[in-house]
Amino acid sequence: xxxxxxxxxxxxxxxxxxxxxxxxxxxxxxxxxxxxxxxxxxxxxxxxxxxxxxxxxxxxxxxxxxxxxxxxxxxxxxxxxxxxxxxxxxxxxxxxxxxxxxxxxxxxxxxxxxxxxxxxxxxxxxxxxxxxxxxxxxxxxxxxxxxxxxxxxxxxxxxxxxxxxxxxxxxxxxxxxxxxxxxxxxxxxxxxxxxxxxxxxxxxxxxxxxxxxxxxxxxxxxxxxxxxxxxxxxxxxxxxxxxxxxxxxxxxxxxxxxxxxxxxxxxxxxxxxxxxxxxxxxxxxxxxxxxxxxxxxxxxxxxxxxxxxxxxxxxxxxxxxxxxxxxxxxxxxxxxxxxxxxxxxxxxxxxxxxxxxxxxxxxxxxxxxxxxxxxxxxxxxxxxxxxxxxxxxxxxxxxxxx
Numbered sequence: 001x002x003x004x005x006x007x008x009x010x011x012x013x014x015x016x017x018x019x020x021x022x023x024x025x026x027x028x029x030x031x032x033x034x035x036x037x038x039x040x041x042x043x044x045x046x047x048x049x050x051x052x053x054x055x056x057x058x059x060x061x062x063x064x065x066x067x068x069x070x071x072x073x074x075x076x077x078x079x080x081x082x083x084x085x086x087x088x089x090x091x092x093x094x095x096x097x098x099x100x101x102x103x104x105x106x107x108x109x110x111x112x113x114x115x116x117x118x119x120x121x122x123x124x125x126x127x128x129x130x131x132x133x134x135x136x137x138x139x140x141x142x143x144x145x146x147x148x149x150x151x152x153x154x155x156x157x158x159x160x161x162x163x164x165x166x167x168x169x170x171x172x173x174x175x176x177x178x179x180x181x182x183x184x185x186x187x188x189x190x191x192x193x194x195x196x197x198x199x200x201x202x203x204x205x206x207x208x209x210x211x212x213x214x215x216x217x218x219x220x221x222x223x224x225x226x227x228x229x230x231x232x233x234x235x236x237x238x239x240x241x242x243x244x245x246x247x248x249x250x251x252x253x254x255x256x257x258x259x260x261x262x263x264x265x266x267x268x269x270x271x272x273x274x275x276x277x278x279x280x281x282x283x284x285x286x287x288x289x290x291x292x293x294x295x296x297x298x299x300x301x302x303x304x305x306x307x308x309x310x311x312x313x314x315x316x317x318x319x320x321x322x323x324x325x326x327x328x329x330x331x332x333x334x335x336x337x338x339x340x341x342x343x344x345x346x347x348x349x350x351x352x353x354x355x356x357x358x359x360x361x362x363x364x365x366x367x368x369x370x371x372x373x374x375x376x377x378x379x380x381x382x383x384x385x386x387x388x389x390x391x392x393x394x395x396x397x398x399x400x401x402x
Contacts, residue, residue, distance in 0.1 A: 005074070013078050020086040023051045027356070029087040034355040034366055036373035037210040038380070040089040041353050042125075042167060048089045049122045059120050061097055066104045066112060067120050073306035081254035090255070094164065095119040095126040099172045102189075102242050106230045115170075115191070129159040129173030129192065129216065130239070136161070136383075137390045139174065139239065140183040144218065146175035146190055148225065153177075153190060155198075155221045161384070165201050165214040168194045174239055177232050187235035191227035198222060208376035209350045243386065244319055251306075252326035253299035259333055260292050266367050267340050278340060287336050291329065298325050317398035324391040327381040334375040337367075345371035 005013065031044035039045070052058035060076055062068030071079070091097075100119050103112055118124040135142040144157025155175055165171070171192045178186035192199075198221030204213045230238055267279030267288065278284055305318060338345045344364035351360045354370060362369035382388045396402040 031355045032089040073309040084255040124169040127165040127168035184236040189229040189235040208373040320391040320394040334378040337371040341368040344368035
C-alpha cells in the first residue's frame with residue numbers, strides 16, 4: 001500500500017483546507033472543542049451540516065447516484081483528517097452514516113426519494129431503535145413487537161439509550177414481526193415516525209450531566225407497511241450492514257491524534273509543581289508518546305481498510321478491531337486529561353452547553369472544566385456500537401478463526 005498522497009490527492013487536501021478556512025466559523029469550532037459528549041448540540045451541528053450540504057459534501061459516504069460525492073476512500077480520509085485538525089464538529093452519524101447508507105442499499109426507490117433528500121438537508125432528524133432493557137449487545141433477544149394490521153404495523157415495546165430521540169422526527173427500529181421464527185429470522189427493519197401519540201420519550205441524564213440519550217416507549221405506535229425496509233425477517237441482515245458502517249468506513253485516528261496534540265499543549269502549559277512544565281515530567285511524557293504511537297498505528301490500520309474499500313471490498317469484521325482500539329484509546333486520552341489538570345480537572349458543571357455566552361465560568365481554564373465531563377461521558381465508548389466484549393468475540397471468531 002502506497003502511503004504517499006498523489007498530486008491529485010494533495011490538491012484535494014488543499015481544497016478542503018481552503019473550504020474549512022472560509023466556511024467553518026470560529027463559534028462553531030469553539031463549540032466543537034468545548035463539547036464533552038460524543039454528539040454535538042444541534043445549534044452548531046446543524047450549522048455545519050448546512051454548510052457542507054450547500055457545498056455538496058455532506059453525504060460523502062454515499063454513492064454518487066444518491067447524492068454522494070463520489071470521493072475515493074482516500075479522499076474521505078483526507079476530508080475527515082482535515083476536519084479533525086480544524087476543530088469541525090463531528091456530523092451526526094444517525095442519518096448520514098447509518099440509515100442513509102441502509103436506504104441506499106436496501107431502500108425502495110420511493111423510500112430513497114422520500115427520505116434521502118431530507119437527511120442531506122437536515123430537515124428531518126433520526127434516532128436508532130436497537131437496544132432494549134435486557135437486549136443491548138445481545139440484540140437477537142429483543143422483545144419489541146410489530147404486528148401487521150392491514151396497511152399498518154402496530155408496534156409495542158421499549159428502546160433504551162436512544163441518542164437524540166428528543167430531537168428526532170423518525171426512528172429506524174428493529175422489531176420482531178414473527179415471534180415463532182428463530183430469534184434472528186423473526187426481526188424486521190422499520191422506519192417509525194416519532195411525532196405520534198403512541199410514542200413517549202423519557203430523558204436519561206448521564207453522570208456527566210449530558211442529555212444525549214433517552215428511553216423510548218412504543219405503545220400501539222404505528223407506521224405504514226411502506227416503511228418496511230427490505231423484507232419481513234431481513235432486519236438482522238440489514239442491522240449487521242448498518243453496524244459495519246457504524247464501526248468502520250471512517251477514520252477515528254485523525255481526531256484522536258488531534259486531541260492528543262491539544263492535550264500535549266495543555267500539559268506543556270501546566271506547571272508541574274516541581275520543576276518546569278507538567279508535560280516535561282517523564283511519566284506524563286511517556287503516556288503522551290505511547291498514546292500517540294498507538295493512534296498512529298491505528299491510523300495505519302484504518303488506511304489498510306481504506307485500501308480494501310478502494311478495491312470494492314466491504315469493511316468486514318476488521319472494523320471491530322478498529323472500534324475496540326479506538327474506544328480504548330479515547331478513554332485513555334480522557335483519563336490522562338483528568339490527571340494533567342489535577343484538582344481543576346474534577347469540576348463538573350451541570351449547565352450545558354459549555355460554550356457561548358451562557359456557558360458557566362470555568363475554574364482555571366475551559367480545558368480543565370471539560371476534563372471530567374468528557375471522562376465520564378467517554379465511559380460509554382467501550383459500550384455503544386457493540387461493547388468491547390462483543391468486539392473481542394467478533395475478532396476471535398471472524399478474524400482469528402478461533
